[in-house]
Amino acid sequence: MSxxxxxxxxxxxxxxxxxxxxxxxxxxxxRIHGLLGRNGAGKTTLMQILTAQNFATSGxxxxxxxxxxxxxxxxSRISFIKESQTYPSSLRVTHVLRAARLVYPNWDEExxxxxxxxxQLPGGRNVRKLSRGMLSALGIVxxxxxxxxxxxxxxxxxxxxxxxxxxxxxxxxxxxxxxxxTIVLSTHLIDEVSDLIEHVxxxxxxxxLLDIEAxxxxxxxxxxxxxxxAVDEFTRTGTELHRASLGGTARATVRGDFxxxxxxxxxxxxxxxxxxxxxxxVVRLTTSNNGHAAGAGSATANKEAAx
Amino acid sequence: xxDGRPIFLQIAELLxxxxxxxxxxxxxxVPSTNELAAFHRINPATAxxxxxxxxxxxxxxxxxxxxxxxxxxxxxxxxxxxxxxxARQYVRPLLTEARKLGIEPAELKKxxxxxxxxx
Numbered sequence: 509m510s511x512x513x514x515x516x517x518x519x520x521x522x523x524x525x526x527x528x529x530x531x532x533x534x535x536x537x538x539r540i541h542g543l544l545g546r547n548g549a550g551k552t553t554l555m556q557i558l559t560a561q562n563f564a565t566s567g568x569x570x571x572x573x574x575x576x577x578x579x580x581x582x583x584s585r586i587s588f589i590k591e592s593q594t595y596p597s598s599l600r601v602t603h604v605l606r607a608a609r610l611v612y613p614n615w616d617e618e619x620x621x622x623x624x625x626x627x628q629l630p631g632g633r634n635v636r637k638l639s640r641g642m643l644s645a646l647g648i649v650x651x652x653x654x655x656x657x658x659x660x661x662x663x664x665x666x667x668x669x670x671x672x673x674x675x676x677x678x679x680x681x682x683x684x685x686x687x688x689x690t691i692v693l694s695t696h697l698i699d700e701v702s703d704l705i706e707h708v709x710x711x712x713x714x715x716x717l718l719d720i721e722a723x724x725x726x727x728x729x730x731x732x733x734x735x736x737x738a739v740d741e742f743t744r745t746g747t748e749l750h751r752a753s754l755g756g757t758a759r760a761t762v763r764g765d766f767x768x769x770x771x772x773x774x775x776x777x778x779x780x781x782x783x784x785x786x787x788x789x790v791v792r793l794t795t796s797n798n799g800h801a802a803g804a805g806s807a808t809a810n811k812e813a814a815x
Numbered sequence: 816x817x818d819g820r821p822i823f824l825q826i827a828e829l830l831x832x833x834x835x836x837x838x839x840x841x842x843x844x845v846p847s848t849n850e851l852a853a854f855h856r857i858n859p860a861t862a863x864x865x866x867x868x869x870x871x872x873x874x875x876x877x878x879x880x881x882x883x884x885x886x887x888x889x890x891x892x893x894x895x896x897x898x899x900x901x902a903r904q905y906v907r908p909l910l911t912e913a914r915k916l917g918i919e920p921a922e923l924k925k926x927x928x929x930x931x932x933x934x
Contacts, residue, residue, distance in 0.1 A: 678856070685849050703855070723823060726821045727820050776911070778911075783818055
């Protein structure tokens with residue numbers, strides 16, 4: 509597996525604010541990456557720097573082995589669909605698609621037309637007159653039909669209803685299967701995409717918290733509940749992320765290596781065990797200010813008890 | 816797919832279940848990884864990992880250029896493996912819960928007989 513893009517020790521400071529803080533990772537060719545994190549975590553800044561729309565304060569960026577700035581070779585192979593794409597006011601939907609055809613070498617016109625039908629986009633309408641959801645759908649059509657070897661979707665679903673979002677996921681998956689390419693999907697709707705993404709990048713306050721295969725993460729975080737002593741016994745094998753107590757009963761979320769043996773152990777301790785979803789894991793890891801609440805079991809418990 | 820467990824394991828189990836209940840007969844062709852990915856709405860690489868797990872343990876075999884097929888004898892092998900897991904997965908929690916409620920093993924056996932008769 510080769511890397512399509514790498515960033516090394518990337519830092520971005522705006523006046524007084526550190527948006528990215530020494531971030532390093534690689535995007536593996538032909539994978540769907542989930543770029544996750546809270547609002548303001550630095551996701552968009554990161555994508556802007558990778559697509560030459562923003563400058564890093566320090567650190568290295570390499571895309572297709574080259575520096576992306578004003579590099580036509582690199583930029584023609586990138587598609588970046590932004591949350592709030594603005595178009596010149598006089599353009600109609602058909603004009604946007606025609607422009608995209610000129611920009612992207614891999615553009616599939618027939619596929620674009622099919623997607624226009626799927627999302628019921630009015631071709632003749634001025635882009636200024638499109639609803640929020642239609643504007644998002646137009647971005648999705650461009651992002652998919654461009655078939656760019658490196659495609660970024662930054663929260664592409666604003667204003668889209670659940671049906672249209674599912675259409676997007678299904679088309680993304682089908683087209684990716686037929687035409688494998690590197691995709692970065694930045695989203696808050698983690699539950700909706702957790703089965704689609706192969707690799708997870710989690711950013712919190714400008715720092716990279718997770719750079720891991722989604723399958724490796726599944727089952728790594730569990731929540732056990734039961735008598736306090738038994739919970740204490742169980743959590744000793746992992747890193748406690750969160751705890752709530754009620755009388756003699758406790759519920760703790762733990763990160764560790766939890767295979768079937770751990771399930772047996774929980775059962776023999778008389779504990780209930782529930783695996784955490786990707787969304788739960790992300791919430792747990794990014795809720796506390798210091799990221800990992802490792803070893804702070806009792807402090808967290810006190811905080812919880814005070815609520 | 817259910818949360819918290821690797822999806823490739825779930826895909827492998829689903830295929831095993833189909834082999835066990837006869838939906839997928841021995842020597843019949845298994846859905847392609849792309850079909851599995853589209854149907855379950857999962858990443859195709861993950862679907863492939865699930866299928867490959869079954870190829871590695873001999874449950875499935877590959878016919879070059881055609882696809883994956885159920886190995887002869889796969890059903891019997893799966894059945895014996897699942898029987899071994901049965902005690903751990905079902906009998907042990909049953910006994911744990913029974914003990915908690917003060918149900919003696921003899922009483923438990925009687926319960927099983929009663930339920931089996933009433934089926």
